[in-house]
Amino acid sequence: MTSEGNTLGPAVVEAIDVHHHYGEGAQRVDVLFDINMQVREGELVIVTGPSGSGKTTLLTILGTMRRPSEGKLRLLGTNVSDINNAQLDRLRNRVRFLFQKRNLLSSLTALQNVVAGVSTTALAHPAWDEVRARHLLGLLGLGDKAESWPDELSGGQQQRVAIARVMIGLPDLIIADEPTSALDRVAGRLVVDQLQDLTMRAKCAVVLSTHDERIFDVASRRLHIEDGRCFEVPIHYH
């Protein structure tokens, strides 16, 4: 299931014989079986599958929020099973997440939310981060919304602010969990276009779970999960 496109760089994240289960003994529930996959620099991989198929579990494992029960996960060449929690936290700084909703901090303005994506200390943010954040908001068409509170923004605008926050962190891997499901068609399109643009410009890898067939065209590849097993399917362009 490896894409061998000429423009793609080395693997950012790689799952090798990954198996995952919740609970133990009689309570044990197996959710992922023998997952083998890799996502390279500049790739946008869409993950589809019905509810309960193991999509979210796979995303959390790829994003190193969970360690797989069995098998190996290599992120940026490091086997996450071989490192301690502090090292894992540092490695996770190279990963950014985009959620379906609840992406923004309600007590910070749009600009402050973007800056929060790069300054992970309690100290005052350097002025340079603020300049970059304003620039990114401008690129995403939110230049005039920098001082707005999240509850003053539409769902699409909130997602674009979240994308700006992802972009400012210069991540190697973006995990996006159904980022367009709460948006209308136009707003959803804008969001995935930005993500696609990001994979091309910043050479990062994106793993995006969705049920929305209208956005499949932005994907480099599409993986489908069913009953915990993952396989690649061809993309049908609409």
Added chain:
Amino acid sequence: MPLGAQQLRRQRTSTLLSLAGVTASLLVIFAQLGIERAVYDSSIRIHRSVVTDLVLVPMGFKSLQLNADVPVAMTDVVSANPSVSQVLPFWFGVMSLKGADMPVARRLAWYAIDVERPAIDVPGLRENLYKLRVTRRILFDRDSRPYFGNLANEAEKGEEVPVTGPPDNRGLLREMFVVGTVAIGPNVVNDGGIVMSEASMDELLGEWYSDRPAFMGIRLVPGADKAAVAEQLNRDLAGRGEVISREEFEAREKRYWSRETPVGYITDLGFVMGLMIGMVFIYYAQYQIIRFYLPEYAILKSLGYDWWFFLCMIGQIGAAIITPAFIVAFTLARLVYGVAEAAIHLGMAMGLREMVVSLIASIVMTVVSSLFAIRRLWKVDPIMLFE
């Protein structure tokens, strides 16, 4: 703007409640410190006015209020030391006094001195000392509580104001004359004081007092080593009295009030209660914010923010509450001190100690409540954002 303070602004009800609670608890702390200072300082007013280098006190001396005394014969032992130039006896006791315009007699402290060699120096004493050479003439403490009518004002006009003291052995009240004033101040147990000569003391209270001074001030010859002389005198006295420095004299009195009277326990208990109540209110605000913003903290965790950040943020919330609360409590405490001082005359005042101790208490409140509050954040897991 710091995130914690910004979140606090958006949680107005719990913020205002916490502010009020912390302000009240700081006010309690200020009040306890003020009372403590007033009690301790008023108890050592005489000690501070002693003019000698060393003090001879009863063996194991704790407090003047315990009415222990030193045999006057010890004067010979002390005077025999070549480094001692003078031994100045001082007598202390408690009696009742009634002026013409007082409805009832009030309890006050009496201090008796050798008029030629007074062991203490308080404002008003030197210029009025000659008046005490006539027996039954006394100097009234003008800083006494206002239960003694117009006594001080009349005495300061230069008149001899007749007052009655304790009864003699026939039950008749002894007459005395106030001929001037001094400034000493009352303490917790006495509403005021008077100063008289040793001769007046003998006549009014009985000659047997002369043999039993409360303490004796010891003045040394110039250049004498205080510690060495005290050590030598203690060896010579062989347990019949104790020679201590003036600083130790004050320290023992303070120690007695703080450790052997209910005052110390009550003020310490009030202080601790104020501290704990303050912590609870700060924790309440922090807890409310953490509960409300839990999913947002999960976002911050997913962005790689570490525990140090969260601890600082929780600390910011605490600091944002404690800072205005401290300013308000400090201002209110100054008013409370003023009102209380007008009533009790114990020298209750806002000093550096009160400010520093309250500030430290505020910092302790914030740090401890923050450490408790951060435990709530252990449960935050960014996985919850996928659900």
